[in-house]
Amino acid sequence: MGRLKDIIMRAKRSVERANPYWKIVNFSLGQYAGRRLQIICLIGTSFLLTCSELSIPVFVGRLVDTLSKGASHFQDTYSLLAMIVILGIISVFLRDIIFRVIIYFNSGIMRLLTVNIFSHIQRLSTEWHIHNLAGATLRKLSRGVQAMDLFNYLIFIELIPSAFILIGATLMIGWHWPMVGVIVGTSLLVFVCITLSLIQKYIYPAAKVANDADAVLNGTIADAISCNMLVKSFASESKEEARVRSEAAAWRSHLMCFWHRSATAGSIQYVMLVALNGVLIGTGLWLWQRGYASPGDVTYIITTYAIINGYLRGMEHNIRSLQRSVNEMEDLVTFNKVPVEAGRDETVTTKSINGGSIVFKNIDFRYPGQDKLLYKNFNLSIAAGERIGVVGHSGGGKTTFVKLLQRLYEIERGIISIDGINIKDVNIECLRNHISIVSQEPLLFHRTLLENISYGNENVFLADIHDAAKRARIHDFIMSLPDGYDTVVGERGLRLSGGEKQRVAIARIMLRQTPIIVLDEATSNLDSISEAEIQNEIETSWSNRTLIVIAHRLSSVRDLDRILVFADGQVVEEGDHETLLLKKDGNYRALMEKQNRYCQAT
Numbered sequence: 001m002g003r004l005k006d007i008i009m010r011a012k013r014s015v016e017r018a019n020p021y022w023k024i025v026n027f028s029l030g031q032y033a034g035r036r037l038q039i040i041c042l043i044g045t046s047f048l049l050t051c052s053e054l055s056i057p058v059f060v061g062r063l064v065d066t067l068s069k070g071a072s073h074f075q076d077t078y079s080l081l082a083m084i085v086i087l088g089i090i091s092v093f094l095r096d097i098i099f100r101v102i103i104y105f106n107s108g109i110m111r112l113l114t115v116n117i118f119s120h121i122q123r124l125s126t127e128w129h130i131h132n133l134a135g136a137t138l139r140k141l142s143r144g145v146q147a148m149d150l151f152n153y154l155i156f157i158e159l160i161p162s163a164f165i166l167i168g169a170t171l172m173i174g175w176h177w178p179m180v181g182v183i184v185g186t187s188l189l190v191f192v193c194i195t196l197s198l199i200q201k202y203i204y205p206a207a208k209v210a211n212d213a214d215a216v217l218n219g220t221i222a223d224a225i226s227c228n229m230l231v232k233s234f235a236s237e238s239k240e241e242a243r244v245r246s247e248a249a250a251w252r253s254h255l256m257c258f259w260h261r262s263a264t265a266g267s268i269q270y271v272m273l274v275a276l277n278g279v280l281i282g283t284g285l286w287l288w289q290r291g292y293a294s295p296g297d298v299t300y301i302i303t304t305y306a307i308i309n310g311y312l313r314g315m316e317h318n319i320r321s322l323q324r325s326v327n328e329m330e331d332l333v334t335f336n337k338v339p340v341e342a343g344r345d346e347t348v349t350t351k352s353i354n355g356g357s358i359v360f361k362n363i364d365f366r367y368p369g370q371d372k373l374l375y376k377n378f379n380l381s382i383a384a385g386e387r388i389g390v391v392g393h394s395g396g397g398k399t400t401f402v403k404l405l406q407r408l409y410e411i412e413r414g415i416i417s418i419d420g421i422n423i424k425d426v427n428i429e430c431l432r433n434h435i436s437i438v439s440q441e442p443l444l445f446h447r448t449l450l451e452n453i454s455y456g457n458e459n460v461f462l463a464d465i466h467d468a469a470k471r472a473r474i475h476d477f478i479m480s481l482p483d484g485y486d487t488v489v490g491e492r493g494l495r496l497s498g499g500e501k502q503r504v505a506i507a508r509i510m511l512r513q514t515p516i517i518v519l520d521e522a523t524s525n526l527d528s529i530s531e532a533e534i535q536n537e538i539e540t541s542w543s544n545r546t547l548i549v550i551a552h553r554l555s556s557v558r559d560l561d562r563i564l565v566f567a568d569g570q571v572v573e574e575g576d577h578e579t580l581l582l583k584k585d586g587n588y589r590a591l592m593e594k595q596n597r598y599c600q601a602t
């Protein structure tokens with residue numbers, strides 16, 4: 001049994017490798033797991049529907065034969081008519097059941113798929129998020145989920161019943177006239193094979209290119225809309241429009257190519273249908289001419305053909321739609337294949353960290369795609385409870401230090417440890433829950449101030465939230481708003497000033513009890529009085545925690561225990577404010593003098 005499974009898996013993989021189309025079909029079918037009962041119900045009902053629909057031509061044929069016997073058989077014709085009507089009603093009833101089940105089935109799959117893909121995307125690496133426009137990702141996700149709906153609909157409402165009808169009709173005709181059965185069966189097989197190969201070889205590549213262009217276009221639109229303030233301030237509306245116009249033109253030309261190919265494939269399929277029509281009716285007439293078939297039999301063949309023709313026309317359209325849905329789901333499969341960031345692996349030994357001592361030992365690091373190492377043999381130790389200032393020119397590697405501490409990127413060499421434990425041995429969520437950060441540009445959700453402040457600390461009391469806001473000097477401002485803590489801050493906090501956003505972010509981490517706190521230019525937008533007040537508060541509130549303050553304004557770090565001066569990914573100087581000032585040609589002293597000169601000049 002295990003061996004059989006292995007063989008099936010290997011066959012599946014080689015088919016997927018040979019044709020990526022099947023990888024997507026496989027992914028879609030994978031979503032059916034755990035829904036066996038619903039699938040059995042759908043297929044079973046489809047089968048009954050087929051039997052009911054295929055019985056109708058039999059009764060129509062009999063009706064014609066009865067009619068040809070003369071008016072004396074009128075009673076038989078009425079009972080045949082009654083049978084035809086009853087079969088029609090049964091078919092309607094069975095179709096209704098299929099629709100009800102598919103509603104339940106599809107909505108469940110779409111819900112689960114959305115949640116699963118979102119959850120996977122959230123756990124992808126920082127680099128992945130940097131390189132993928134949020135708008136394009138959103139577009140791919142919603143398009144893929146809608147496509148899954150279409151895929152399921154086509155499979156269960158259209159293609160499975162069509163397959164049953166076509167196979168059933170072929171068998172029934174073959175039962176009466178084996179030669180006609182062979183002709184019909186072969187023609188159907190040729191029709192389906194040509195349709196599938198047109199889809200895979202001819203339509204699929206064009207649809208893929210059109211979908212990629214669609215995602216690029218939507219990503220660009222989303223990017224421009226989310227940076228609308230910047231666009232406005234540079235009066236660049238026309239430039240952005242020109243960009244969108246050019247991408248829309250590219251998208252249109254790819255889309256037209258896809259649609260033209262679909263139209264050509266449609267015409268080829270229609271030609272095949274016309275040929276099938278001629279062959280089938282011609283064979284019926286030939287049988288009648290030879291005396292092998294009555295007019296009722298020929299009517300039966302024609303009625304059956306009418307049904308087959310309807311389904312094949314539908315099938316041609318449905319296979320094309322199925323193709324489109326598979327194309328649109330390709331991005332979901334691609335998302336799913338991207339590995340989650342390092343450290344998310346459930347099998348990682350979950351050691352827990354409690355303290356706040358940090359050691360960077362012999363670290364080599366470069367950003368993905370960069371040739372030059374940013375950190376080369378970088379070493380640094382910070383004791384638990386120490387208060388560290390990090391200064392230096394822009395681009396010196398200060399923020400990178402924090403990113404590595406949070407394991408947002410993987411180092412090439414060396415060990416980063418907290419509390420003596422290599423961070424690679426710690427579950428990533430546990431690691432990040434250990435560190436509170438207020439970054440240069442605090443991120444706020446388009447939610448209320450209350451939700452933003454309590455983010456990550458949902459179980460705190462209202463009084464604690466107010467207390468944190470008071471300590472971050474933002475409470476009075478919030479209370480002055482008409483909706484107070486229920487004020488929605490706008491997308492990315494756009495309804496707040498830079499300083500207000502920073503104070504909300506500081507209040508948010510005031511609520512957290514983490515041993516390590518990082519303030520990365522966290523008070524850069526505050527006036528000096530508010531900054532001094534908040535700093536006093538920080539020193540009293542977080543006196544026993546490891547505090548790392550990254551700042552350009554040197555006044556923000558002068559009272560800290562130790563100041564590190566970063567340049568080109570190295571700590572080039574360290575010591576307290578007084579000691580560093582004493583170094584005659586020191587970097588810190590030079591920075592200090594420059595800032596003083598600048599302050600006097602302004």
Ligand SMILES: Nc1ncnc2c1ncn2[C@@H]1O[C@H](COP(=O)(O)OP(=O)(O)OP(=O)(O)O)[C@@H](O)[C@H]1O
Pocket residue numbers: 130367368370374392393394395396397398399400401566
């Ligand atoms: N994702 C990234 N990919 C490639 N290079 C990056 C990436 N992030 C940062 N860098 C580069 O790494 C270097 C260090 O960046 P970092 O943000 O650590 O500097 P910083 O000292 O914090 O600067 P600032 O004071 O301006 O915030 C910079 O040259 C920056 O351009």
